[in-house]
Amino acid sequence: MTYQEKKSIVLLISTILIFVSYCLYMYPGYPKEGLELNETFRFWGSFVLILTIVSIVAHIIISIIFNIIYRITTREREPSFADELDQLIELKAHRNSFFVFIIGFLLAMGSLVLFQPSQVMFIILIFSGFLSDVTGSVTKLYHYRRGV
Amino acid sequence: MGKNLVGNHIRKLRFNHDEMTQQQLADKVGVTRQTIVALEKGNYSPSLELAFRIAHAFNLPLEEVFFYGENTK
Numbered sequence: 604m605t606y607q608e609k610k611s612i613v614l615l616i617s618t619i620l621i622f623v624s625y626c627l628y629m630y631p632g633y634p635k636e637g638l639e640l641n642e643t644f645r646f647w648g649s650f651v652l653i654l655t656i657v658s659i660v661a662h663i664i665i666s667i668i669f670n671i672i673y674r675i676t677t678r679e680r681e682p683s684f685a686d687e688l689d690q691l692i693e694l695k696a697h698r699n700s701f702f703v704f705i706i707g708f709l710l711a712m713g714s715l716v717l718f719q720p721s722q723v724m725f726i727i728l729i730f731s732g733f734l735s736d737v738t739g740s741v742t743k744l745y746h747y748r749r750g751v
Numbered sequence: 752m753g754k755n756l757v758g759n760h761i762r763k764l765r766f767n768h769d770e771m772t773q774q775q776l777a778d779k780v781g782v783t784r785q786t787i788v789a790l791e792k793g794n795y796s797p798s799l800e801l802a803f804r805i806a807h808a809f810n811l812p813l814e815e816v817f818f819y820g821e822n823t824k
Contacts, residue, residue: 687797687801750795751789
């Protein structure tokens with residue numbers, strides 16, 4: 604298995620782990636029914652902001668650890684640049700990822716049209732963000748394994 | 752994902768050029784080893800620029816490295 608394939612798998616697993624563990628961590632603070640709208644918005648705003656920061660930091664740390672382990676186990680250096688194949692796969696991953704997020708965004712707006720609570724909208728938005736991330740990683744893995 | 756119609760003789764040519772490694776060819780043409788692997792497996796059709804760079808690396812014309820459709824050689 605090549606560096607890019609291994610990295611895609613690590614990215615996929617870390618994305619799922621970070622999201623699930625963060626959701627479990629934040630669940631006790633989930634706003635109860637009848638709470639003021641401002642408080643609900645504040646909760647979801649901080650949920651998204653903290654998740655973004657935590658994800659970025661965790662991905663950087665995981666990436667560094669992965670590169671160290673890769674160097675030790677294979678005695679090879681990781682590629683220092685992205686060539687045309689990497690860029691093409693990256694583009695395809697972004698396209699699929701974006702497509703999934705747009706569907707989630709439209710569903711979230713649809714939930715507001717159907718008079719669903721604002722929490723439903725936030726949950727759909729956050730979940731579609733997570734799914735789009737997973738889709739990006741799966742697309743990369745698929746194309747690195749099966750070709751473009 | 753269907754197989755690409757652009758095939759190549761890269762593996763054979765590497766062997767004929769002092770058993771050049773995939774990494775050596777990758778360094779010569781400015782791509783990663785993964786891309787050479789994908790090319791040899793027929794999983795990727797290179798850009799025209801990369802195809803020319805690979806042909807130059809073997810000092811051969813493009814059509815002796817790459818072919819379209821079934822391999823006739």
